[in-house]
Amino acid sequence: MLKLERISKQLGSFLLSEIDLDIPGGEYFVLLGRSGSGKSQLLELIAGLSDPDSGKIWLDGEDITCRKIQERQVGLVFQDYAVFPNMTVASNIAYSLESRGFSRKNIKELVAGISGELNITGILDRTVTNLSGGELQRVALARTLVTSPKLLLLDEPMASIDASLKDDVRNSLRQLNRKGLTIVHVTHDYREAISLATMVGVIHNGRLVQTGSPHEVFSSPVNKFVARYAGIRNFFRADFFSEGGKWKARCNGNMIFSISGSDYPSNGLLIIKSDEIKIHDSVPLYPGENCIRGLVREINPSEFGVEITVDAGENFFIDVTRNEFRMLNIKESSEAWITFDPASPKFLSGS
Amino acid sequence: MVKNSLFSWIAMVLSSLVLLFIVAPLAGMFLHTGAAELLETAEDKEVIRSVWLTLWVSFAATLTFAVGAVPLAWVLARKSFPLKKIVQGIIDLPVVLPHTAAGIAILGFISRDGLLGKAAASAGITLINSPAGIALAMAFVSLPFLINSARDGFAAVPERLEKAALTLGAVRSRVFFTISLPLAWRSIVTGFIMMFARGMSEFGAVVIVAYHPMIAPVLIYERFTSFGLKYARPASVFFIIVALAFFVILRLISMGPKKAEISRDAEA
Numbered sequence: 001m002l003k004l005e006r007i008s009k010q011l012g013s014f015l016l017s018e019i020d021l022d023i024p025g026g027e028y029f030v031l032l033g034r035s036g037s038g039k040s041q042l043l044e045l046i047a048g049l050s051d052p053d054s055g056k057i058w059l060d061g062e063d064i065t066c067r068k069i070q071e072r073q074v075g076l077v078f079q080d081y082a083v084f085p086n087m088t089v090a091s092n093i094a095y096s097l098e099s100r101g102f103s104r105k106n107i108k109e110l111v112a113g114i115s116g117e118l119n120i121t122g123i124l125d126r127t128v129t130n131l132s133g134g135e136l137q138r139v140a141l142a143r144t145l146v147t148s149p150k151l152l153l154l155d156e157p158m159a160s161i162d163a164s165l166k167d168d169v170r171n172s173l174r175q176l177n178r179k180g181l182t183i184v185h186v187t188h189d190y191r192e193a194i195s196l197a198t199m200v201g202v203i204h205n206g207r208l209v210q211t212g213s214p215h216e217v218f219s220s221p222v223n224k225f226v227a228r229y230a231g232i233r234n235f236f237r238a239d240f241f242s243e244g245g246k247w248k249a250r251c252n253g254n255m256i257f258s259i260s261g262s263d264y265p266s267n268g269l270l271i272i273k274s275d276e277i278k279i280h281d282s283v284p285l286y287p288g289e290n291c292i293r294g295l296v297r298e299i300n301p302s303e304f305g306v307e308i309t310v311d312a313g314e315n316f317f318i319d320v321t322r323n324e325f326r327m328l329n330i331k332e333s334s335e336a337w338i339t340f341d342p343a344s345p346k347f348l349s350g351s
Numbered sequence: 352m353v354k355n356s357l358f359s360w361i362a363m364v365l366s367s368l369v370l371l372f373i374v375a376p377l378a379g380m381f382l383h384t385g386a387a388e389l390l391e392t393a394e395d396k397e398v399i400r401s402v403w404l405t406l407w408v409s410f411a412a413t414l415t416f417a418v419g420a421v422p423l424a425w426v427l428a429r430k431s432f433p434l435k436k437i438v439q440g441i442i443d444l445p446v447v448l449p450h451t452a453a454g455i456a457i458l459g460f461i462s463r464d465g466l467l468g469k470a471a472a473s474a475g476i477t478l479i480n481s482p483a484g485i486a487l488a489m490a491f492v493s494l495p496f497l498i499n500s501a502r503d504g505f506a507a508v509p510e511r512l513e514k515a516a517l518t519l520g521a522v523r524s525r526v527f528f529t530i531s532l533p534l535a536w537r538s539i540v541t542g543f544i545m546m547f548a549r550g551m552s553e554f555g556a557v558v559i560v561a562y563h564p565m566i567a568p569v570l571i572y573e574r575f576t577s578f579g580l581k582y583a584r585p586a587s588v589f590f591i592i593v594a595l596a597f598f599v600i601l602r603l604i605s606m607g608p609k610k611a612e613i614s615r616d617a618e619a
Contacts, residue, residue, distance in 0.1 A: 049514050049517065076515070078514070082509070082515035084512060084516070084530060086530070086534055099519055143519065147519075
């Protein structure tokens with residue numbers, strides 16, 4: 001469907017470098033990256049708003065690298081929507097049809113059809129200056145979808161709408177994707193990727209550092225940057241050694257724990273997901289291979305319950321639910337024991 | 352209510368002095384001109400002819416040059432090119448030139464030996480001492496007002512709106528006429544009014560290019576040098592009243608109903 005082949009683009013001092021990407025038809029591809037990482041520039045290259053310095057862009061097997069914007073059949077919805085403030089909602093939706101020379105009758109029918117689908121029929125005669133964020137987004141989507149593009153590009157579509165409307169927008173986008181529309185959605189929020197993506201890519205400093213299914217990317221991040229994007233906060237630089245046929249990691253000089261797997265290099269970076277670490281207020285009855293004593297440094301409310309920071313030579317961040325926390329007899333500065341399975345620490349190959 | 356600080360009081364006193372400096376001479380001139388004198392001037396055919404000539408020539412010059420100035424303003428707002436800053440400096444040049452020097456430059460350009468003058472003469476048109484010559488002199492000194500205001504207007508249109516229009520299948524000219532121009536319209540009209548007003552009030556450049564037919568500023572000068580302050584004053588007051596009326600009417604038209612206002616969302 002969409003294939004990018006070694007796309008490079010110099011933008012001032014910023015370089016979008018050698019981007020290779022292959023997105024099959026019908027996928028919902030979420031491109032994650034911080035602001036300034038090059039994700040919006042990549043969308044503009046695909047849409048044809050700027051030309052790459054080198055590389056090729058293929059859409060449905062056709063080379064569209066040099067094709068005019070107007071002929072690409074790619075729809076782009078901008079962050080903040082870029083709805084034309086000098087027109088009514090209906091004129092905004094009709095704009096692309098008028099640009100392509102549709103007849104008045106056709107335009108009327110298509111505008112009515114798409115506005116019905118996106119539930120904006122009631123606001124067709126209104127000017128856009130007083131619309132809510134959600135309404136503006138639906139107008140921008142309607143305006144883009146009315147010409148049935150092969151590919152829909154979304155630039156931070158959730159960034160400017162209220163939290164209460166995000167579920168509606170997610171549902172609308174999922175439905176569009178289920179109908180077969182291929183979507184490329186750029187965002188800085190990994191939760192959007194988890195909730196929508198069938199494919200994920202992470203872009204950092206103009207380079208696409210990892211692509212794959214959300215499970216592949218978030219459970220096996222290739223480096224610390226991707227891991228941070230996956231919400232992982234437990235990073236440990238460790239020396240690896242084998243003892244009695246089992247591999248161990250030594251962190252911060254003296255904290256040692258077992259790790260599964262084999263053939264580790266002499267040192268590298270390990271990650272452990274916060275929800276894979278258990279916390280106890282006394283020595284556990286069945287401590288397993290990895291049981292480390294530490295002091296509770298901080299207890300903070302988190303999105304999913306409570307996040308506890310335990311200093312065990314290195315800081316461990318542990319997520320527990322509110323119910324689990326109520327059962328624990330711990331407070332700041334009290335002793336605590338943490339346990340985790342040797343399979344939980346993951347080695348970052350790109351570290 | 353926030354109490355005014357000493358600084359605010361000083362700022363207000365200084366501001367009042369500046370405003371007084373602008374208003375006092377004009378008010379003095381109005382107060383020294385009786386209604387009878389003004390009515391007599393309003394019936395003076397020479398005065399009416401010169402005021403009408405000033406208005407229509409300045410308007411025509413502004414309208415004609417807007418055809419090229421507005422696209423130039425768009426280029427300056429949207430395109431990067433080598434020596435852009437020098438081009439911008441050239442556009443601002445007429446503002447800093449002594450206007451008599453500007454008149455001499457225009458005269459050289461439109462006289463029979465000049466580039467434009469020669470071309471016009473071959474078509475049987477004389478530019479010196481003609482409304483066309485006056486229009487060129489007016490446009491020369493007042494064009495920067497239109498170009499700069501229109502450029503700021505185009506620059507204030509979010510570029511994403513133009514990009515969005517392109518992705519929606521519009522060709523560049525359609526984007527210009529349906530998005531850029533309507534959204535920059537207020538700044539363009541403001542620039543148009545400023546250029547028109549500045550051209551209308553021009554004396555130095557025009558008097559060198561065309562003493563006759565006499566535009567209002569030249570007529571006022573001629574009456575002053577020939578008959579003195581008493582005779583120049585009613586013509587000045589009459590011209591100011593007509594010019595102000597025109598200015599206010601154009602301003603009201605440009606303000607119009609709020610149609611093409613850039614929304615907060617679009618600017619973000």
